[in-house]
Amino acid sequence: MTSKKNLTLLCVVLLGMLASALTRGGDYPSRAITIVVSLAAGSGMDAITRLYAEKLSEAFGKPVIVENKPGAATTLAANQVAKAPPDGYTLVVLTSIALSINPTLFKHLNYDPQDLTPISLYVKSPFVLVIDPSLSAKTLSEFVELARKKNPPLSYASIGTGSVQHIDGVCQEAAWL
Secondary structure, three states, X not given: OOHHHHHHHHHHHHHHHHHHHHHHOOOOOOOOEEEEXXXXXXXHHHHHHHHHHHHHHHHHOOOEEEXXXXXXXXXXXXXXXXXXXXXOOEEEXXXXXXXXXXXXXXXXXXXXXXXXXXOXXXXXXXXXXXXXXXXXXXXXXXXXXXXXXXXXXXXXXXXXXXXXXXXXXXXXXXXXX
């Protein structure tokens, strides 16, 4: 398919989506919207969500409520929203594990990832490795060398079992040691 045909097809699809949205929800929102946050109150995700909620509330002229539902590797929040009516009034802010890792980590999820429709990349967050300043390592290669020699072994922390940070830590440990 040529670039011109691709662009035309994309425009037709977008116009169809726009027309569908306008006919279904011309008065959206007509009531409060709830955004469920899968991490604890006070977390970075919570703070960002509250900023978004404030701006959305101003733009829509309707309340936007932030509800924190942390725990169980984001499955509590994901389940709550997956079971809510699919009407756009209950949204969820999740880390990537809810849709990508949890389906392989858990034999039985209490939600089907297919019941959640991603609508936007919300925020990008880098991984940062920090170590105790009393350790002699000043670079990553020095830290790896120290980790290989340390007895007892060094330990690490993450935001929780099954999180991207935890899985990365396990992979790094296996690669370094």
